[in-house]
Amino acid sequence: MSGLDKRMSAAEIVGQLESGMTLGIGGWGPRRKPMALVREILRSDLTDLTIISYGGPDVGMLCAAGKVKKLVFAFVSLDAIPLEPWFRKAREAGQIKILELDEGMFQWGLKAAAFQLPFLPTRVGLGTDLVELGGLKTVQSPYEDGEVMVAMPALKLDAALIHVHRCDHRGNVQALGPDTYYDEWFAKAADKAFVSCEELVPAMEDAYPEDAQANIFERCFVTGVTEAKGGAHPTSMPPAYGWDMGWFKSYTGAAKDPGDWASVQAQMVGASEEDYLASVGGIDAVGALPLPIF
Amino acid sequence: MTVTLAELCIAAVAEAFRTDRELVGTGIGPIPRLGVGLAKLTHSPGLMMTDGEAYLVEQPVPIGPRDYDARKPAGYLPFSRFFDSAVWTGRRHAMVTPTQVDQFGQTNLSALGGTYEQPKVQMLGARGFPGNGIYHANSMFIPMHSTRVFVEGEVDRISSPGHNPARRIAGGNYSGIDLRKIVTNLCVMDFGGPDNAIRVVSLHPGVTFDDVQAATGFTLIDAVAGETPLPTSEQLDNIAALDPHGVRHKVLKDNPPATPAN
Numbered sequence: 428m429s430g431l432d433k434r435m436s437a438a439e440i441v442g443q444l445e446s447g448m449t450l451g452i453g454g455w456g457p458r459r460k461p462m463a464l465v466r467e468i469l470r471s472d473l474t475d476l477t478i479i480s481y482g483g484p485d486v487g488m489l490c491a492a493g494k495v496k497k498l499v500f501a502f503v504s505l506d507a508i509p510l511e512p513w514f515r516k517a518r519e520a521g522q523i524k525i526l527e528l529d530e531g532m533f534q535w536g537l538k539a540a541a542f543q544l545p546f547l548p549t550r551v552g553l554g555t556d557l558v559e560l561g562g563l564k565t566v567q568s569p570y571e572d573g574e575v576m577v578a579m580p581a582l583k584l585d586a587a588l589i590h591v592h593r594c595d596h597r598g599n600v601q602a603l604g605p606d607t608y609y610d611e612w613f614a615k616a617a618d619k620a621f622v623s624c625e626e627l628v629p630a631m632e633d634a635y636p637e638d639a640q641a642n643i644f645e646r647c648f649v650t651g652v653t654e655a656k657g658g659a660h661p662t663s664m665p666p667a668y669g670w671d672m673g674w675f676k677s678y679t680g681a682a683k684d685p686g687d688w689a690s691v692q693a694q695m696v697g698a699s700e701e702d703y704l705a706s707v708g709g710i711d712a713v714g715a716l717p718l719p720i721f
Numbered sequence: 722m723t724v725t726l727a728e729l730c731i732a733a734v735a736e737a738f739r740t741d742r743e744l745v746g747t748g749i750g751p752i753p754r755l756g757v758g759l760a761k762l763t764h765s766p767g768l769m770m771t772d773g774e775a776y777l778v779e780q781p782v783p784i785g786p787r788d789y790d791a792r793k794p795a796g797y798l799p800f801s802r803f804f805d806s807a808v809w810t811g812r813r814h815a816m817v818t819p820t821q822v823d824q825f826g827q828t829n830l831s832a833l834g835g836t837y838e839q840p841k842v843q844m845l846g847a848r849g850f851p852g853n854g855i856y857h858a859n860s861m862f863i864p865m866h867s868t869r870v871f872v873e874g875e876v877d878r879i880s881s882p883g884h885n886p887a888r889r890i891a892g893g894n895y896s897g898i899d900l901r902k903i904v905t906n907l908c909v910m911d912f913g914g915p916d917n918a919i920r921v922v923s924l925h926p927g928v929t930f931d932d933v934q935a936a937t938g939f940t941l942i943d944a945v946a947g948e949t950p951l952p953t954s955e956q957l958d959n960i961a962a963l964d965p966h967g968v969r970h971k972v973l974k975d976n977p978p979a980t981p982a983n
Contacts, residue, residue: 455800482846502846509845518832521839527831529851531804551809551852553893554827554882560837567892575892605775606799718789721773 433598435651437467437700440621443651444586446473447496451537451582451617452480453589453610454662457505457670460485461590461623463658466703468494469696479582481533481608483662484678487513488695490523491688497524499582501533505675506719512682526561534609536582541615546578553577586650587617590659592641592667594624598649599631601641604665611644619650625667627654657704657713669716674707724951726906727752727969729925729979730862731960732952733909735759737860737902738814743767744857745798745806745813751784751968753816753862756904758963759956775799785966807857808849811897814858816904820844821869821876822861824919824939826883826900826912828854829876847880854881858899864973866905866936873938884917906973908933909949910941920944926951927981951979 435443441464444450454460465485468476475496480486482503489495491513503514517523528536532551539547548566552558558565558577566578589610593601600622602610614620628634631642658664661671661678681691688695697703704710734756738746746761746768748754754773758781761768772782777796798806807813819828830850834841853859859881863870875885882888882898889895900917903910909923920942921933930943952960960969970976 500846502848504845510843515843518840518843519835521836524838527837527847529847530849531808531852534804550855550894550897553855553890554879554885554888554895554898555847555851555854556831556879557847557851560878565890565893573892574894575890576894606801608800611801720787720789 431597433649433652434596434627435621435653437463437623437653437655440464440651440653441467441471441473443619443621444468444473447475448585449477449479449583451584451587451613452478452485453587453608453613454483454485454659455481455608456483456502457662457675458483459590459604459608459610459664460659460662461588462660462662463590463623463655463700464588464621465489466696466700469692470698479584481530482511482514484511484675487511490514490517492692493522495523497526499526499528499533501528501530505679507672508675508679512679513688516682527557528561529557532557532577532579533582534612535579537609537612537616539579539581540583541612544581546580548576549579550576582616584613584617585619587613587620588623589613589620590623590655590664592625592664593628593631593635594622594652594654595628595631595634596652598622598646598652599642600624600644600646600649601631601635601638602643603638603641607643614644614648617648620648621651621653622649623653623655623658625656625658625664627652655700657710660704660707660713663719665718668714669718671707671713671716724957724979725970726925726977726979727973728952728957728960729949730904730906730973731755731759731969732956733904733949734816734862735763735956737816737904738765738768740765740767740814743769743812745769745771747813747815749815749817750862750972751964752864752972753818754784755960755963755969756816757781759959762959763956769796771798781963783963783965785964785968804852808852809856811857813853814860814901815853816860816862817850818862818864819850819880821872822863822903823872823874823876823883825875825885826917826919827876827879827885827888828861828881828883829878830880831878833877850881854883854898855895856897858901860901861903863903863905866907866933868936868938871937871939884912907936913944914942918942923947923949925949926979
């Protein structure tokens, strides 16, 4: 049974990652981001990472801290603050390599990786700058139509980081809320998926059998689980809590003044997760953040 | 109450979304979203809208502050199945506000100036524009019609495809490109000219074709059929109900009236 006990600490999860790896980060913009795990990476000496993300503050912080060699993205945004300030600084300084994609191509690349295919064909990208600037190739249909399409390469991940509401010790997950975005495909595109959760239970069938449909990917895709209450903060985790707009405003302000990450990392990341949660008012304050209205 | 230019634009957006099909109408930003809602509540009930998050609603959700649960889901269309259901099936018409638009209808939401590796100004990223542009109908709302938006030559980065023969590869299928209307603070334009060239089809009250041409970085075709109509009182009532907090009054600079005072 020990092989099916996938519990780890956040530090043990980050200990399984290596500099130079390709990491997929679940969630979408300022929503459902595995921020506790991202903060643990920020506390580590990992570097030269290729980050694949529907980007929010995860991307901004990792870019600001100089952890990113290459970014694969379709946007990086904090929603109500449309332009992610630290990502913008890194880009305008020419600090990172990029592959800019369309949101649909992006999930198509994750699906190609999940299905162990080298690419999947699509019309998306035709007539835009993404194909030529991104070095994407085309492929011709072998059938009578002979259509030429973009060959979206597999976005193979060394590891995926995902935050959900519930996990059990064996890696059964439950992701609640109105939308789980592409977390399922991040998990399946990765050699190893590590999942943090608001609540870790010994056995899902005993704790929450009535919510089995929230099991958005199966446990065979899960390598490690860890409990991180408030682990999506400052991003939203409906129905548990909303995003922290006050936090985003000070984070955005800090990109201008003082404008250098080294002097604000301690405040934005904390020396430990306990330290971080205390700095934002504790788990009760996180739980009280109102859900965003769109 | 004076009818505002914002309200005239919302009615023009609604007209751009007129359809007898069932498809998802997406308006990004207050005026496009209110226009889609207005179309759905009046002449185009087949339109489908989300609450902006994940649920399909038959009564468009009012914009601005509201209770989180003040929505009545009739269906479900989360981002996690948006490409399967709405975008790659062609069952959508979106209206967006790109940073740049060129004579071919190519748009830019990615970056300004510089290089791929180091842009002068990094913007949002291509988002879903490339897929929207190749698969379904698209319109645009431009709140400040100027040569900075409607650029000479080509946009700095092509985020969504247009009608540019130089950007075609042999064997590619571009049949899904379907550019509809551009509603601005000055006029309404379409792509009805030769080779899909952009034409001015109606001018807002008090605006001349020369005003529009002077604010545009490429040559426009004058196909003006008249003034953009003022919203009816029924339309104004619907707009007020969809925007109880008056968000529409903050979109256009100085919230001008629809008909300028002499």
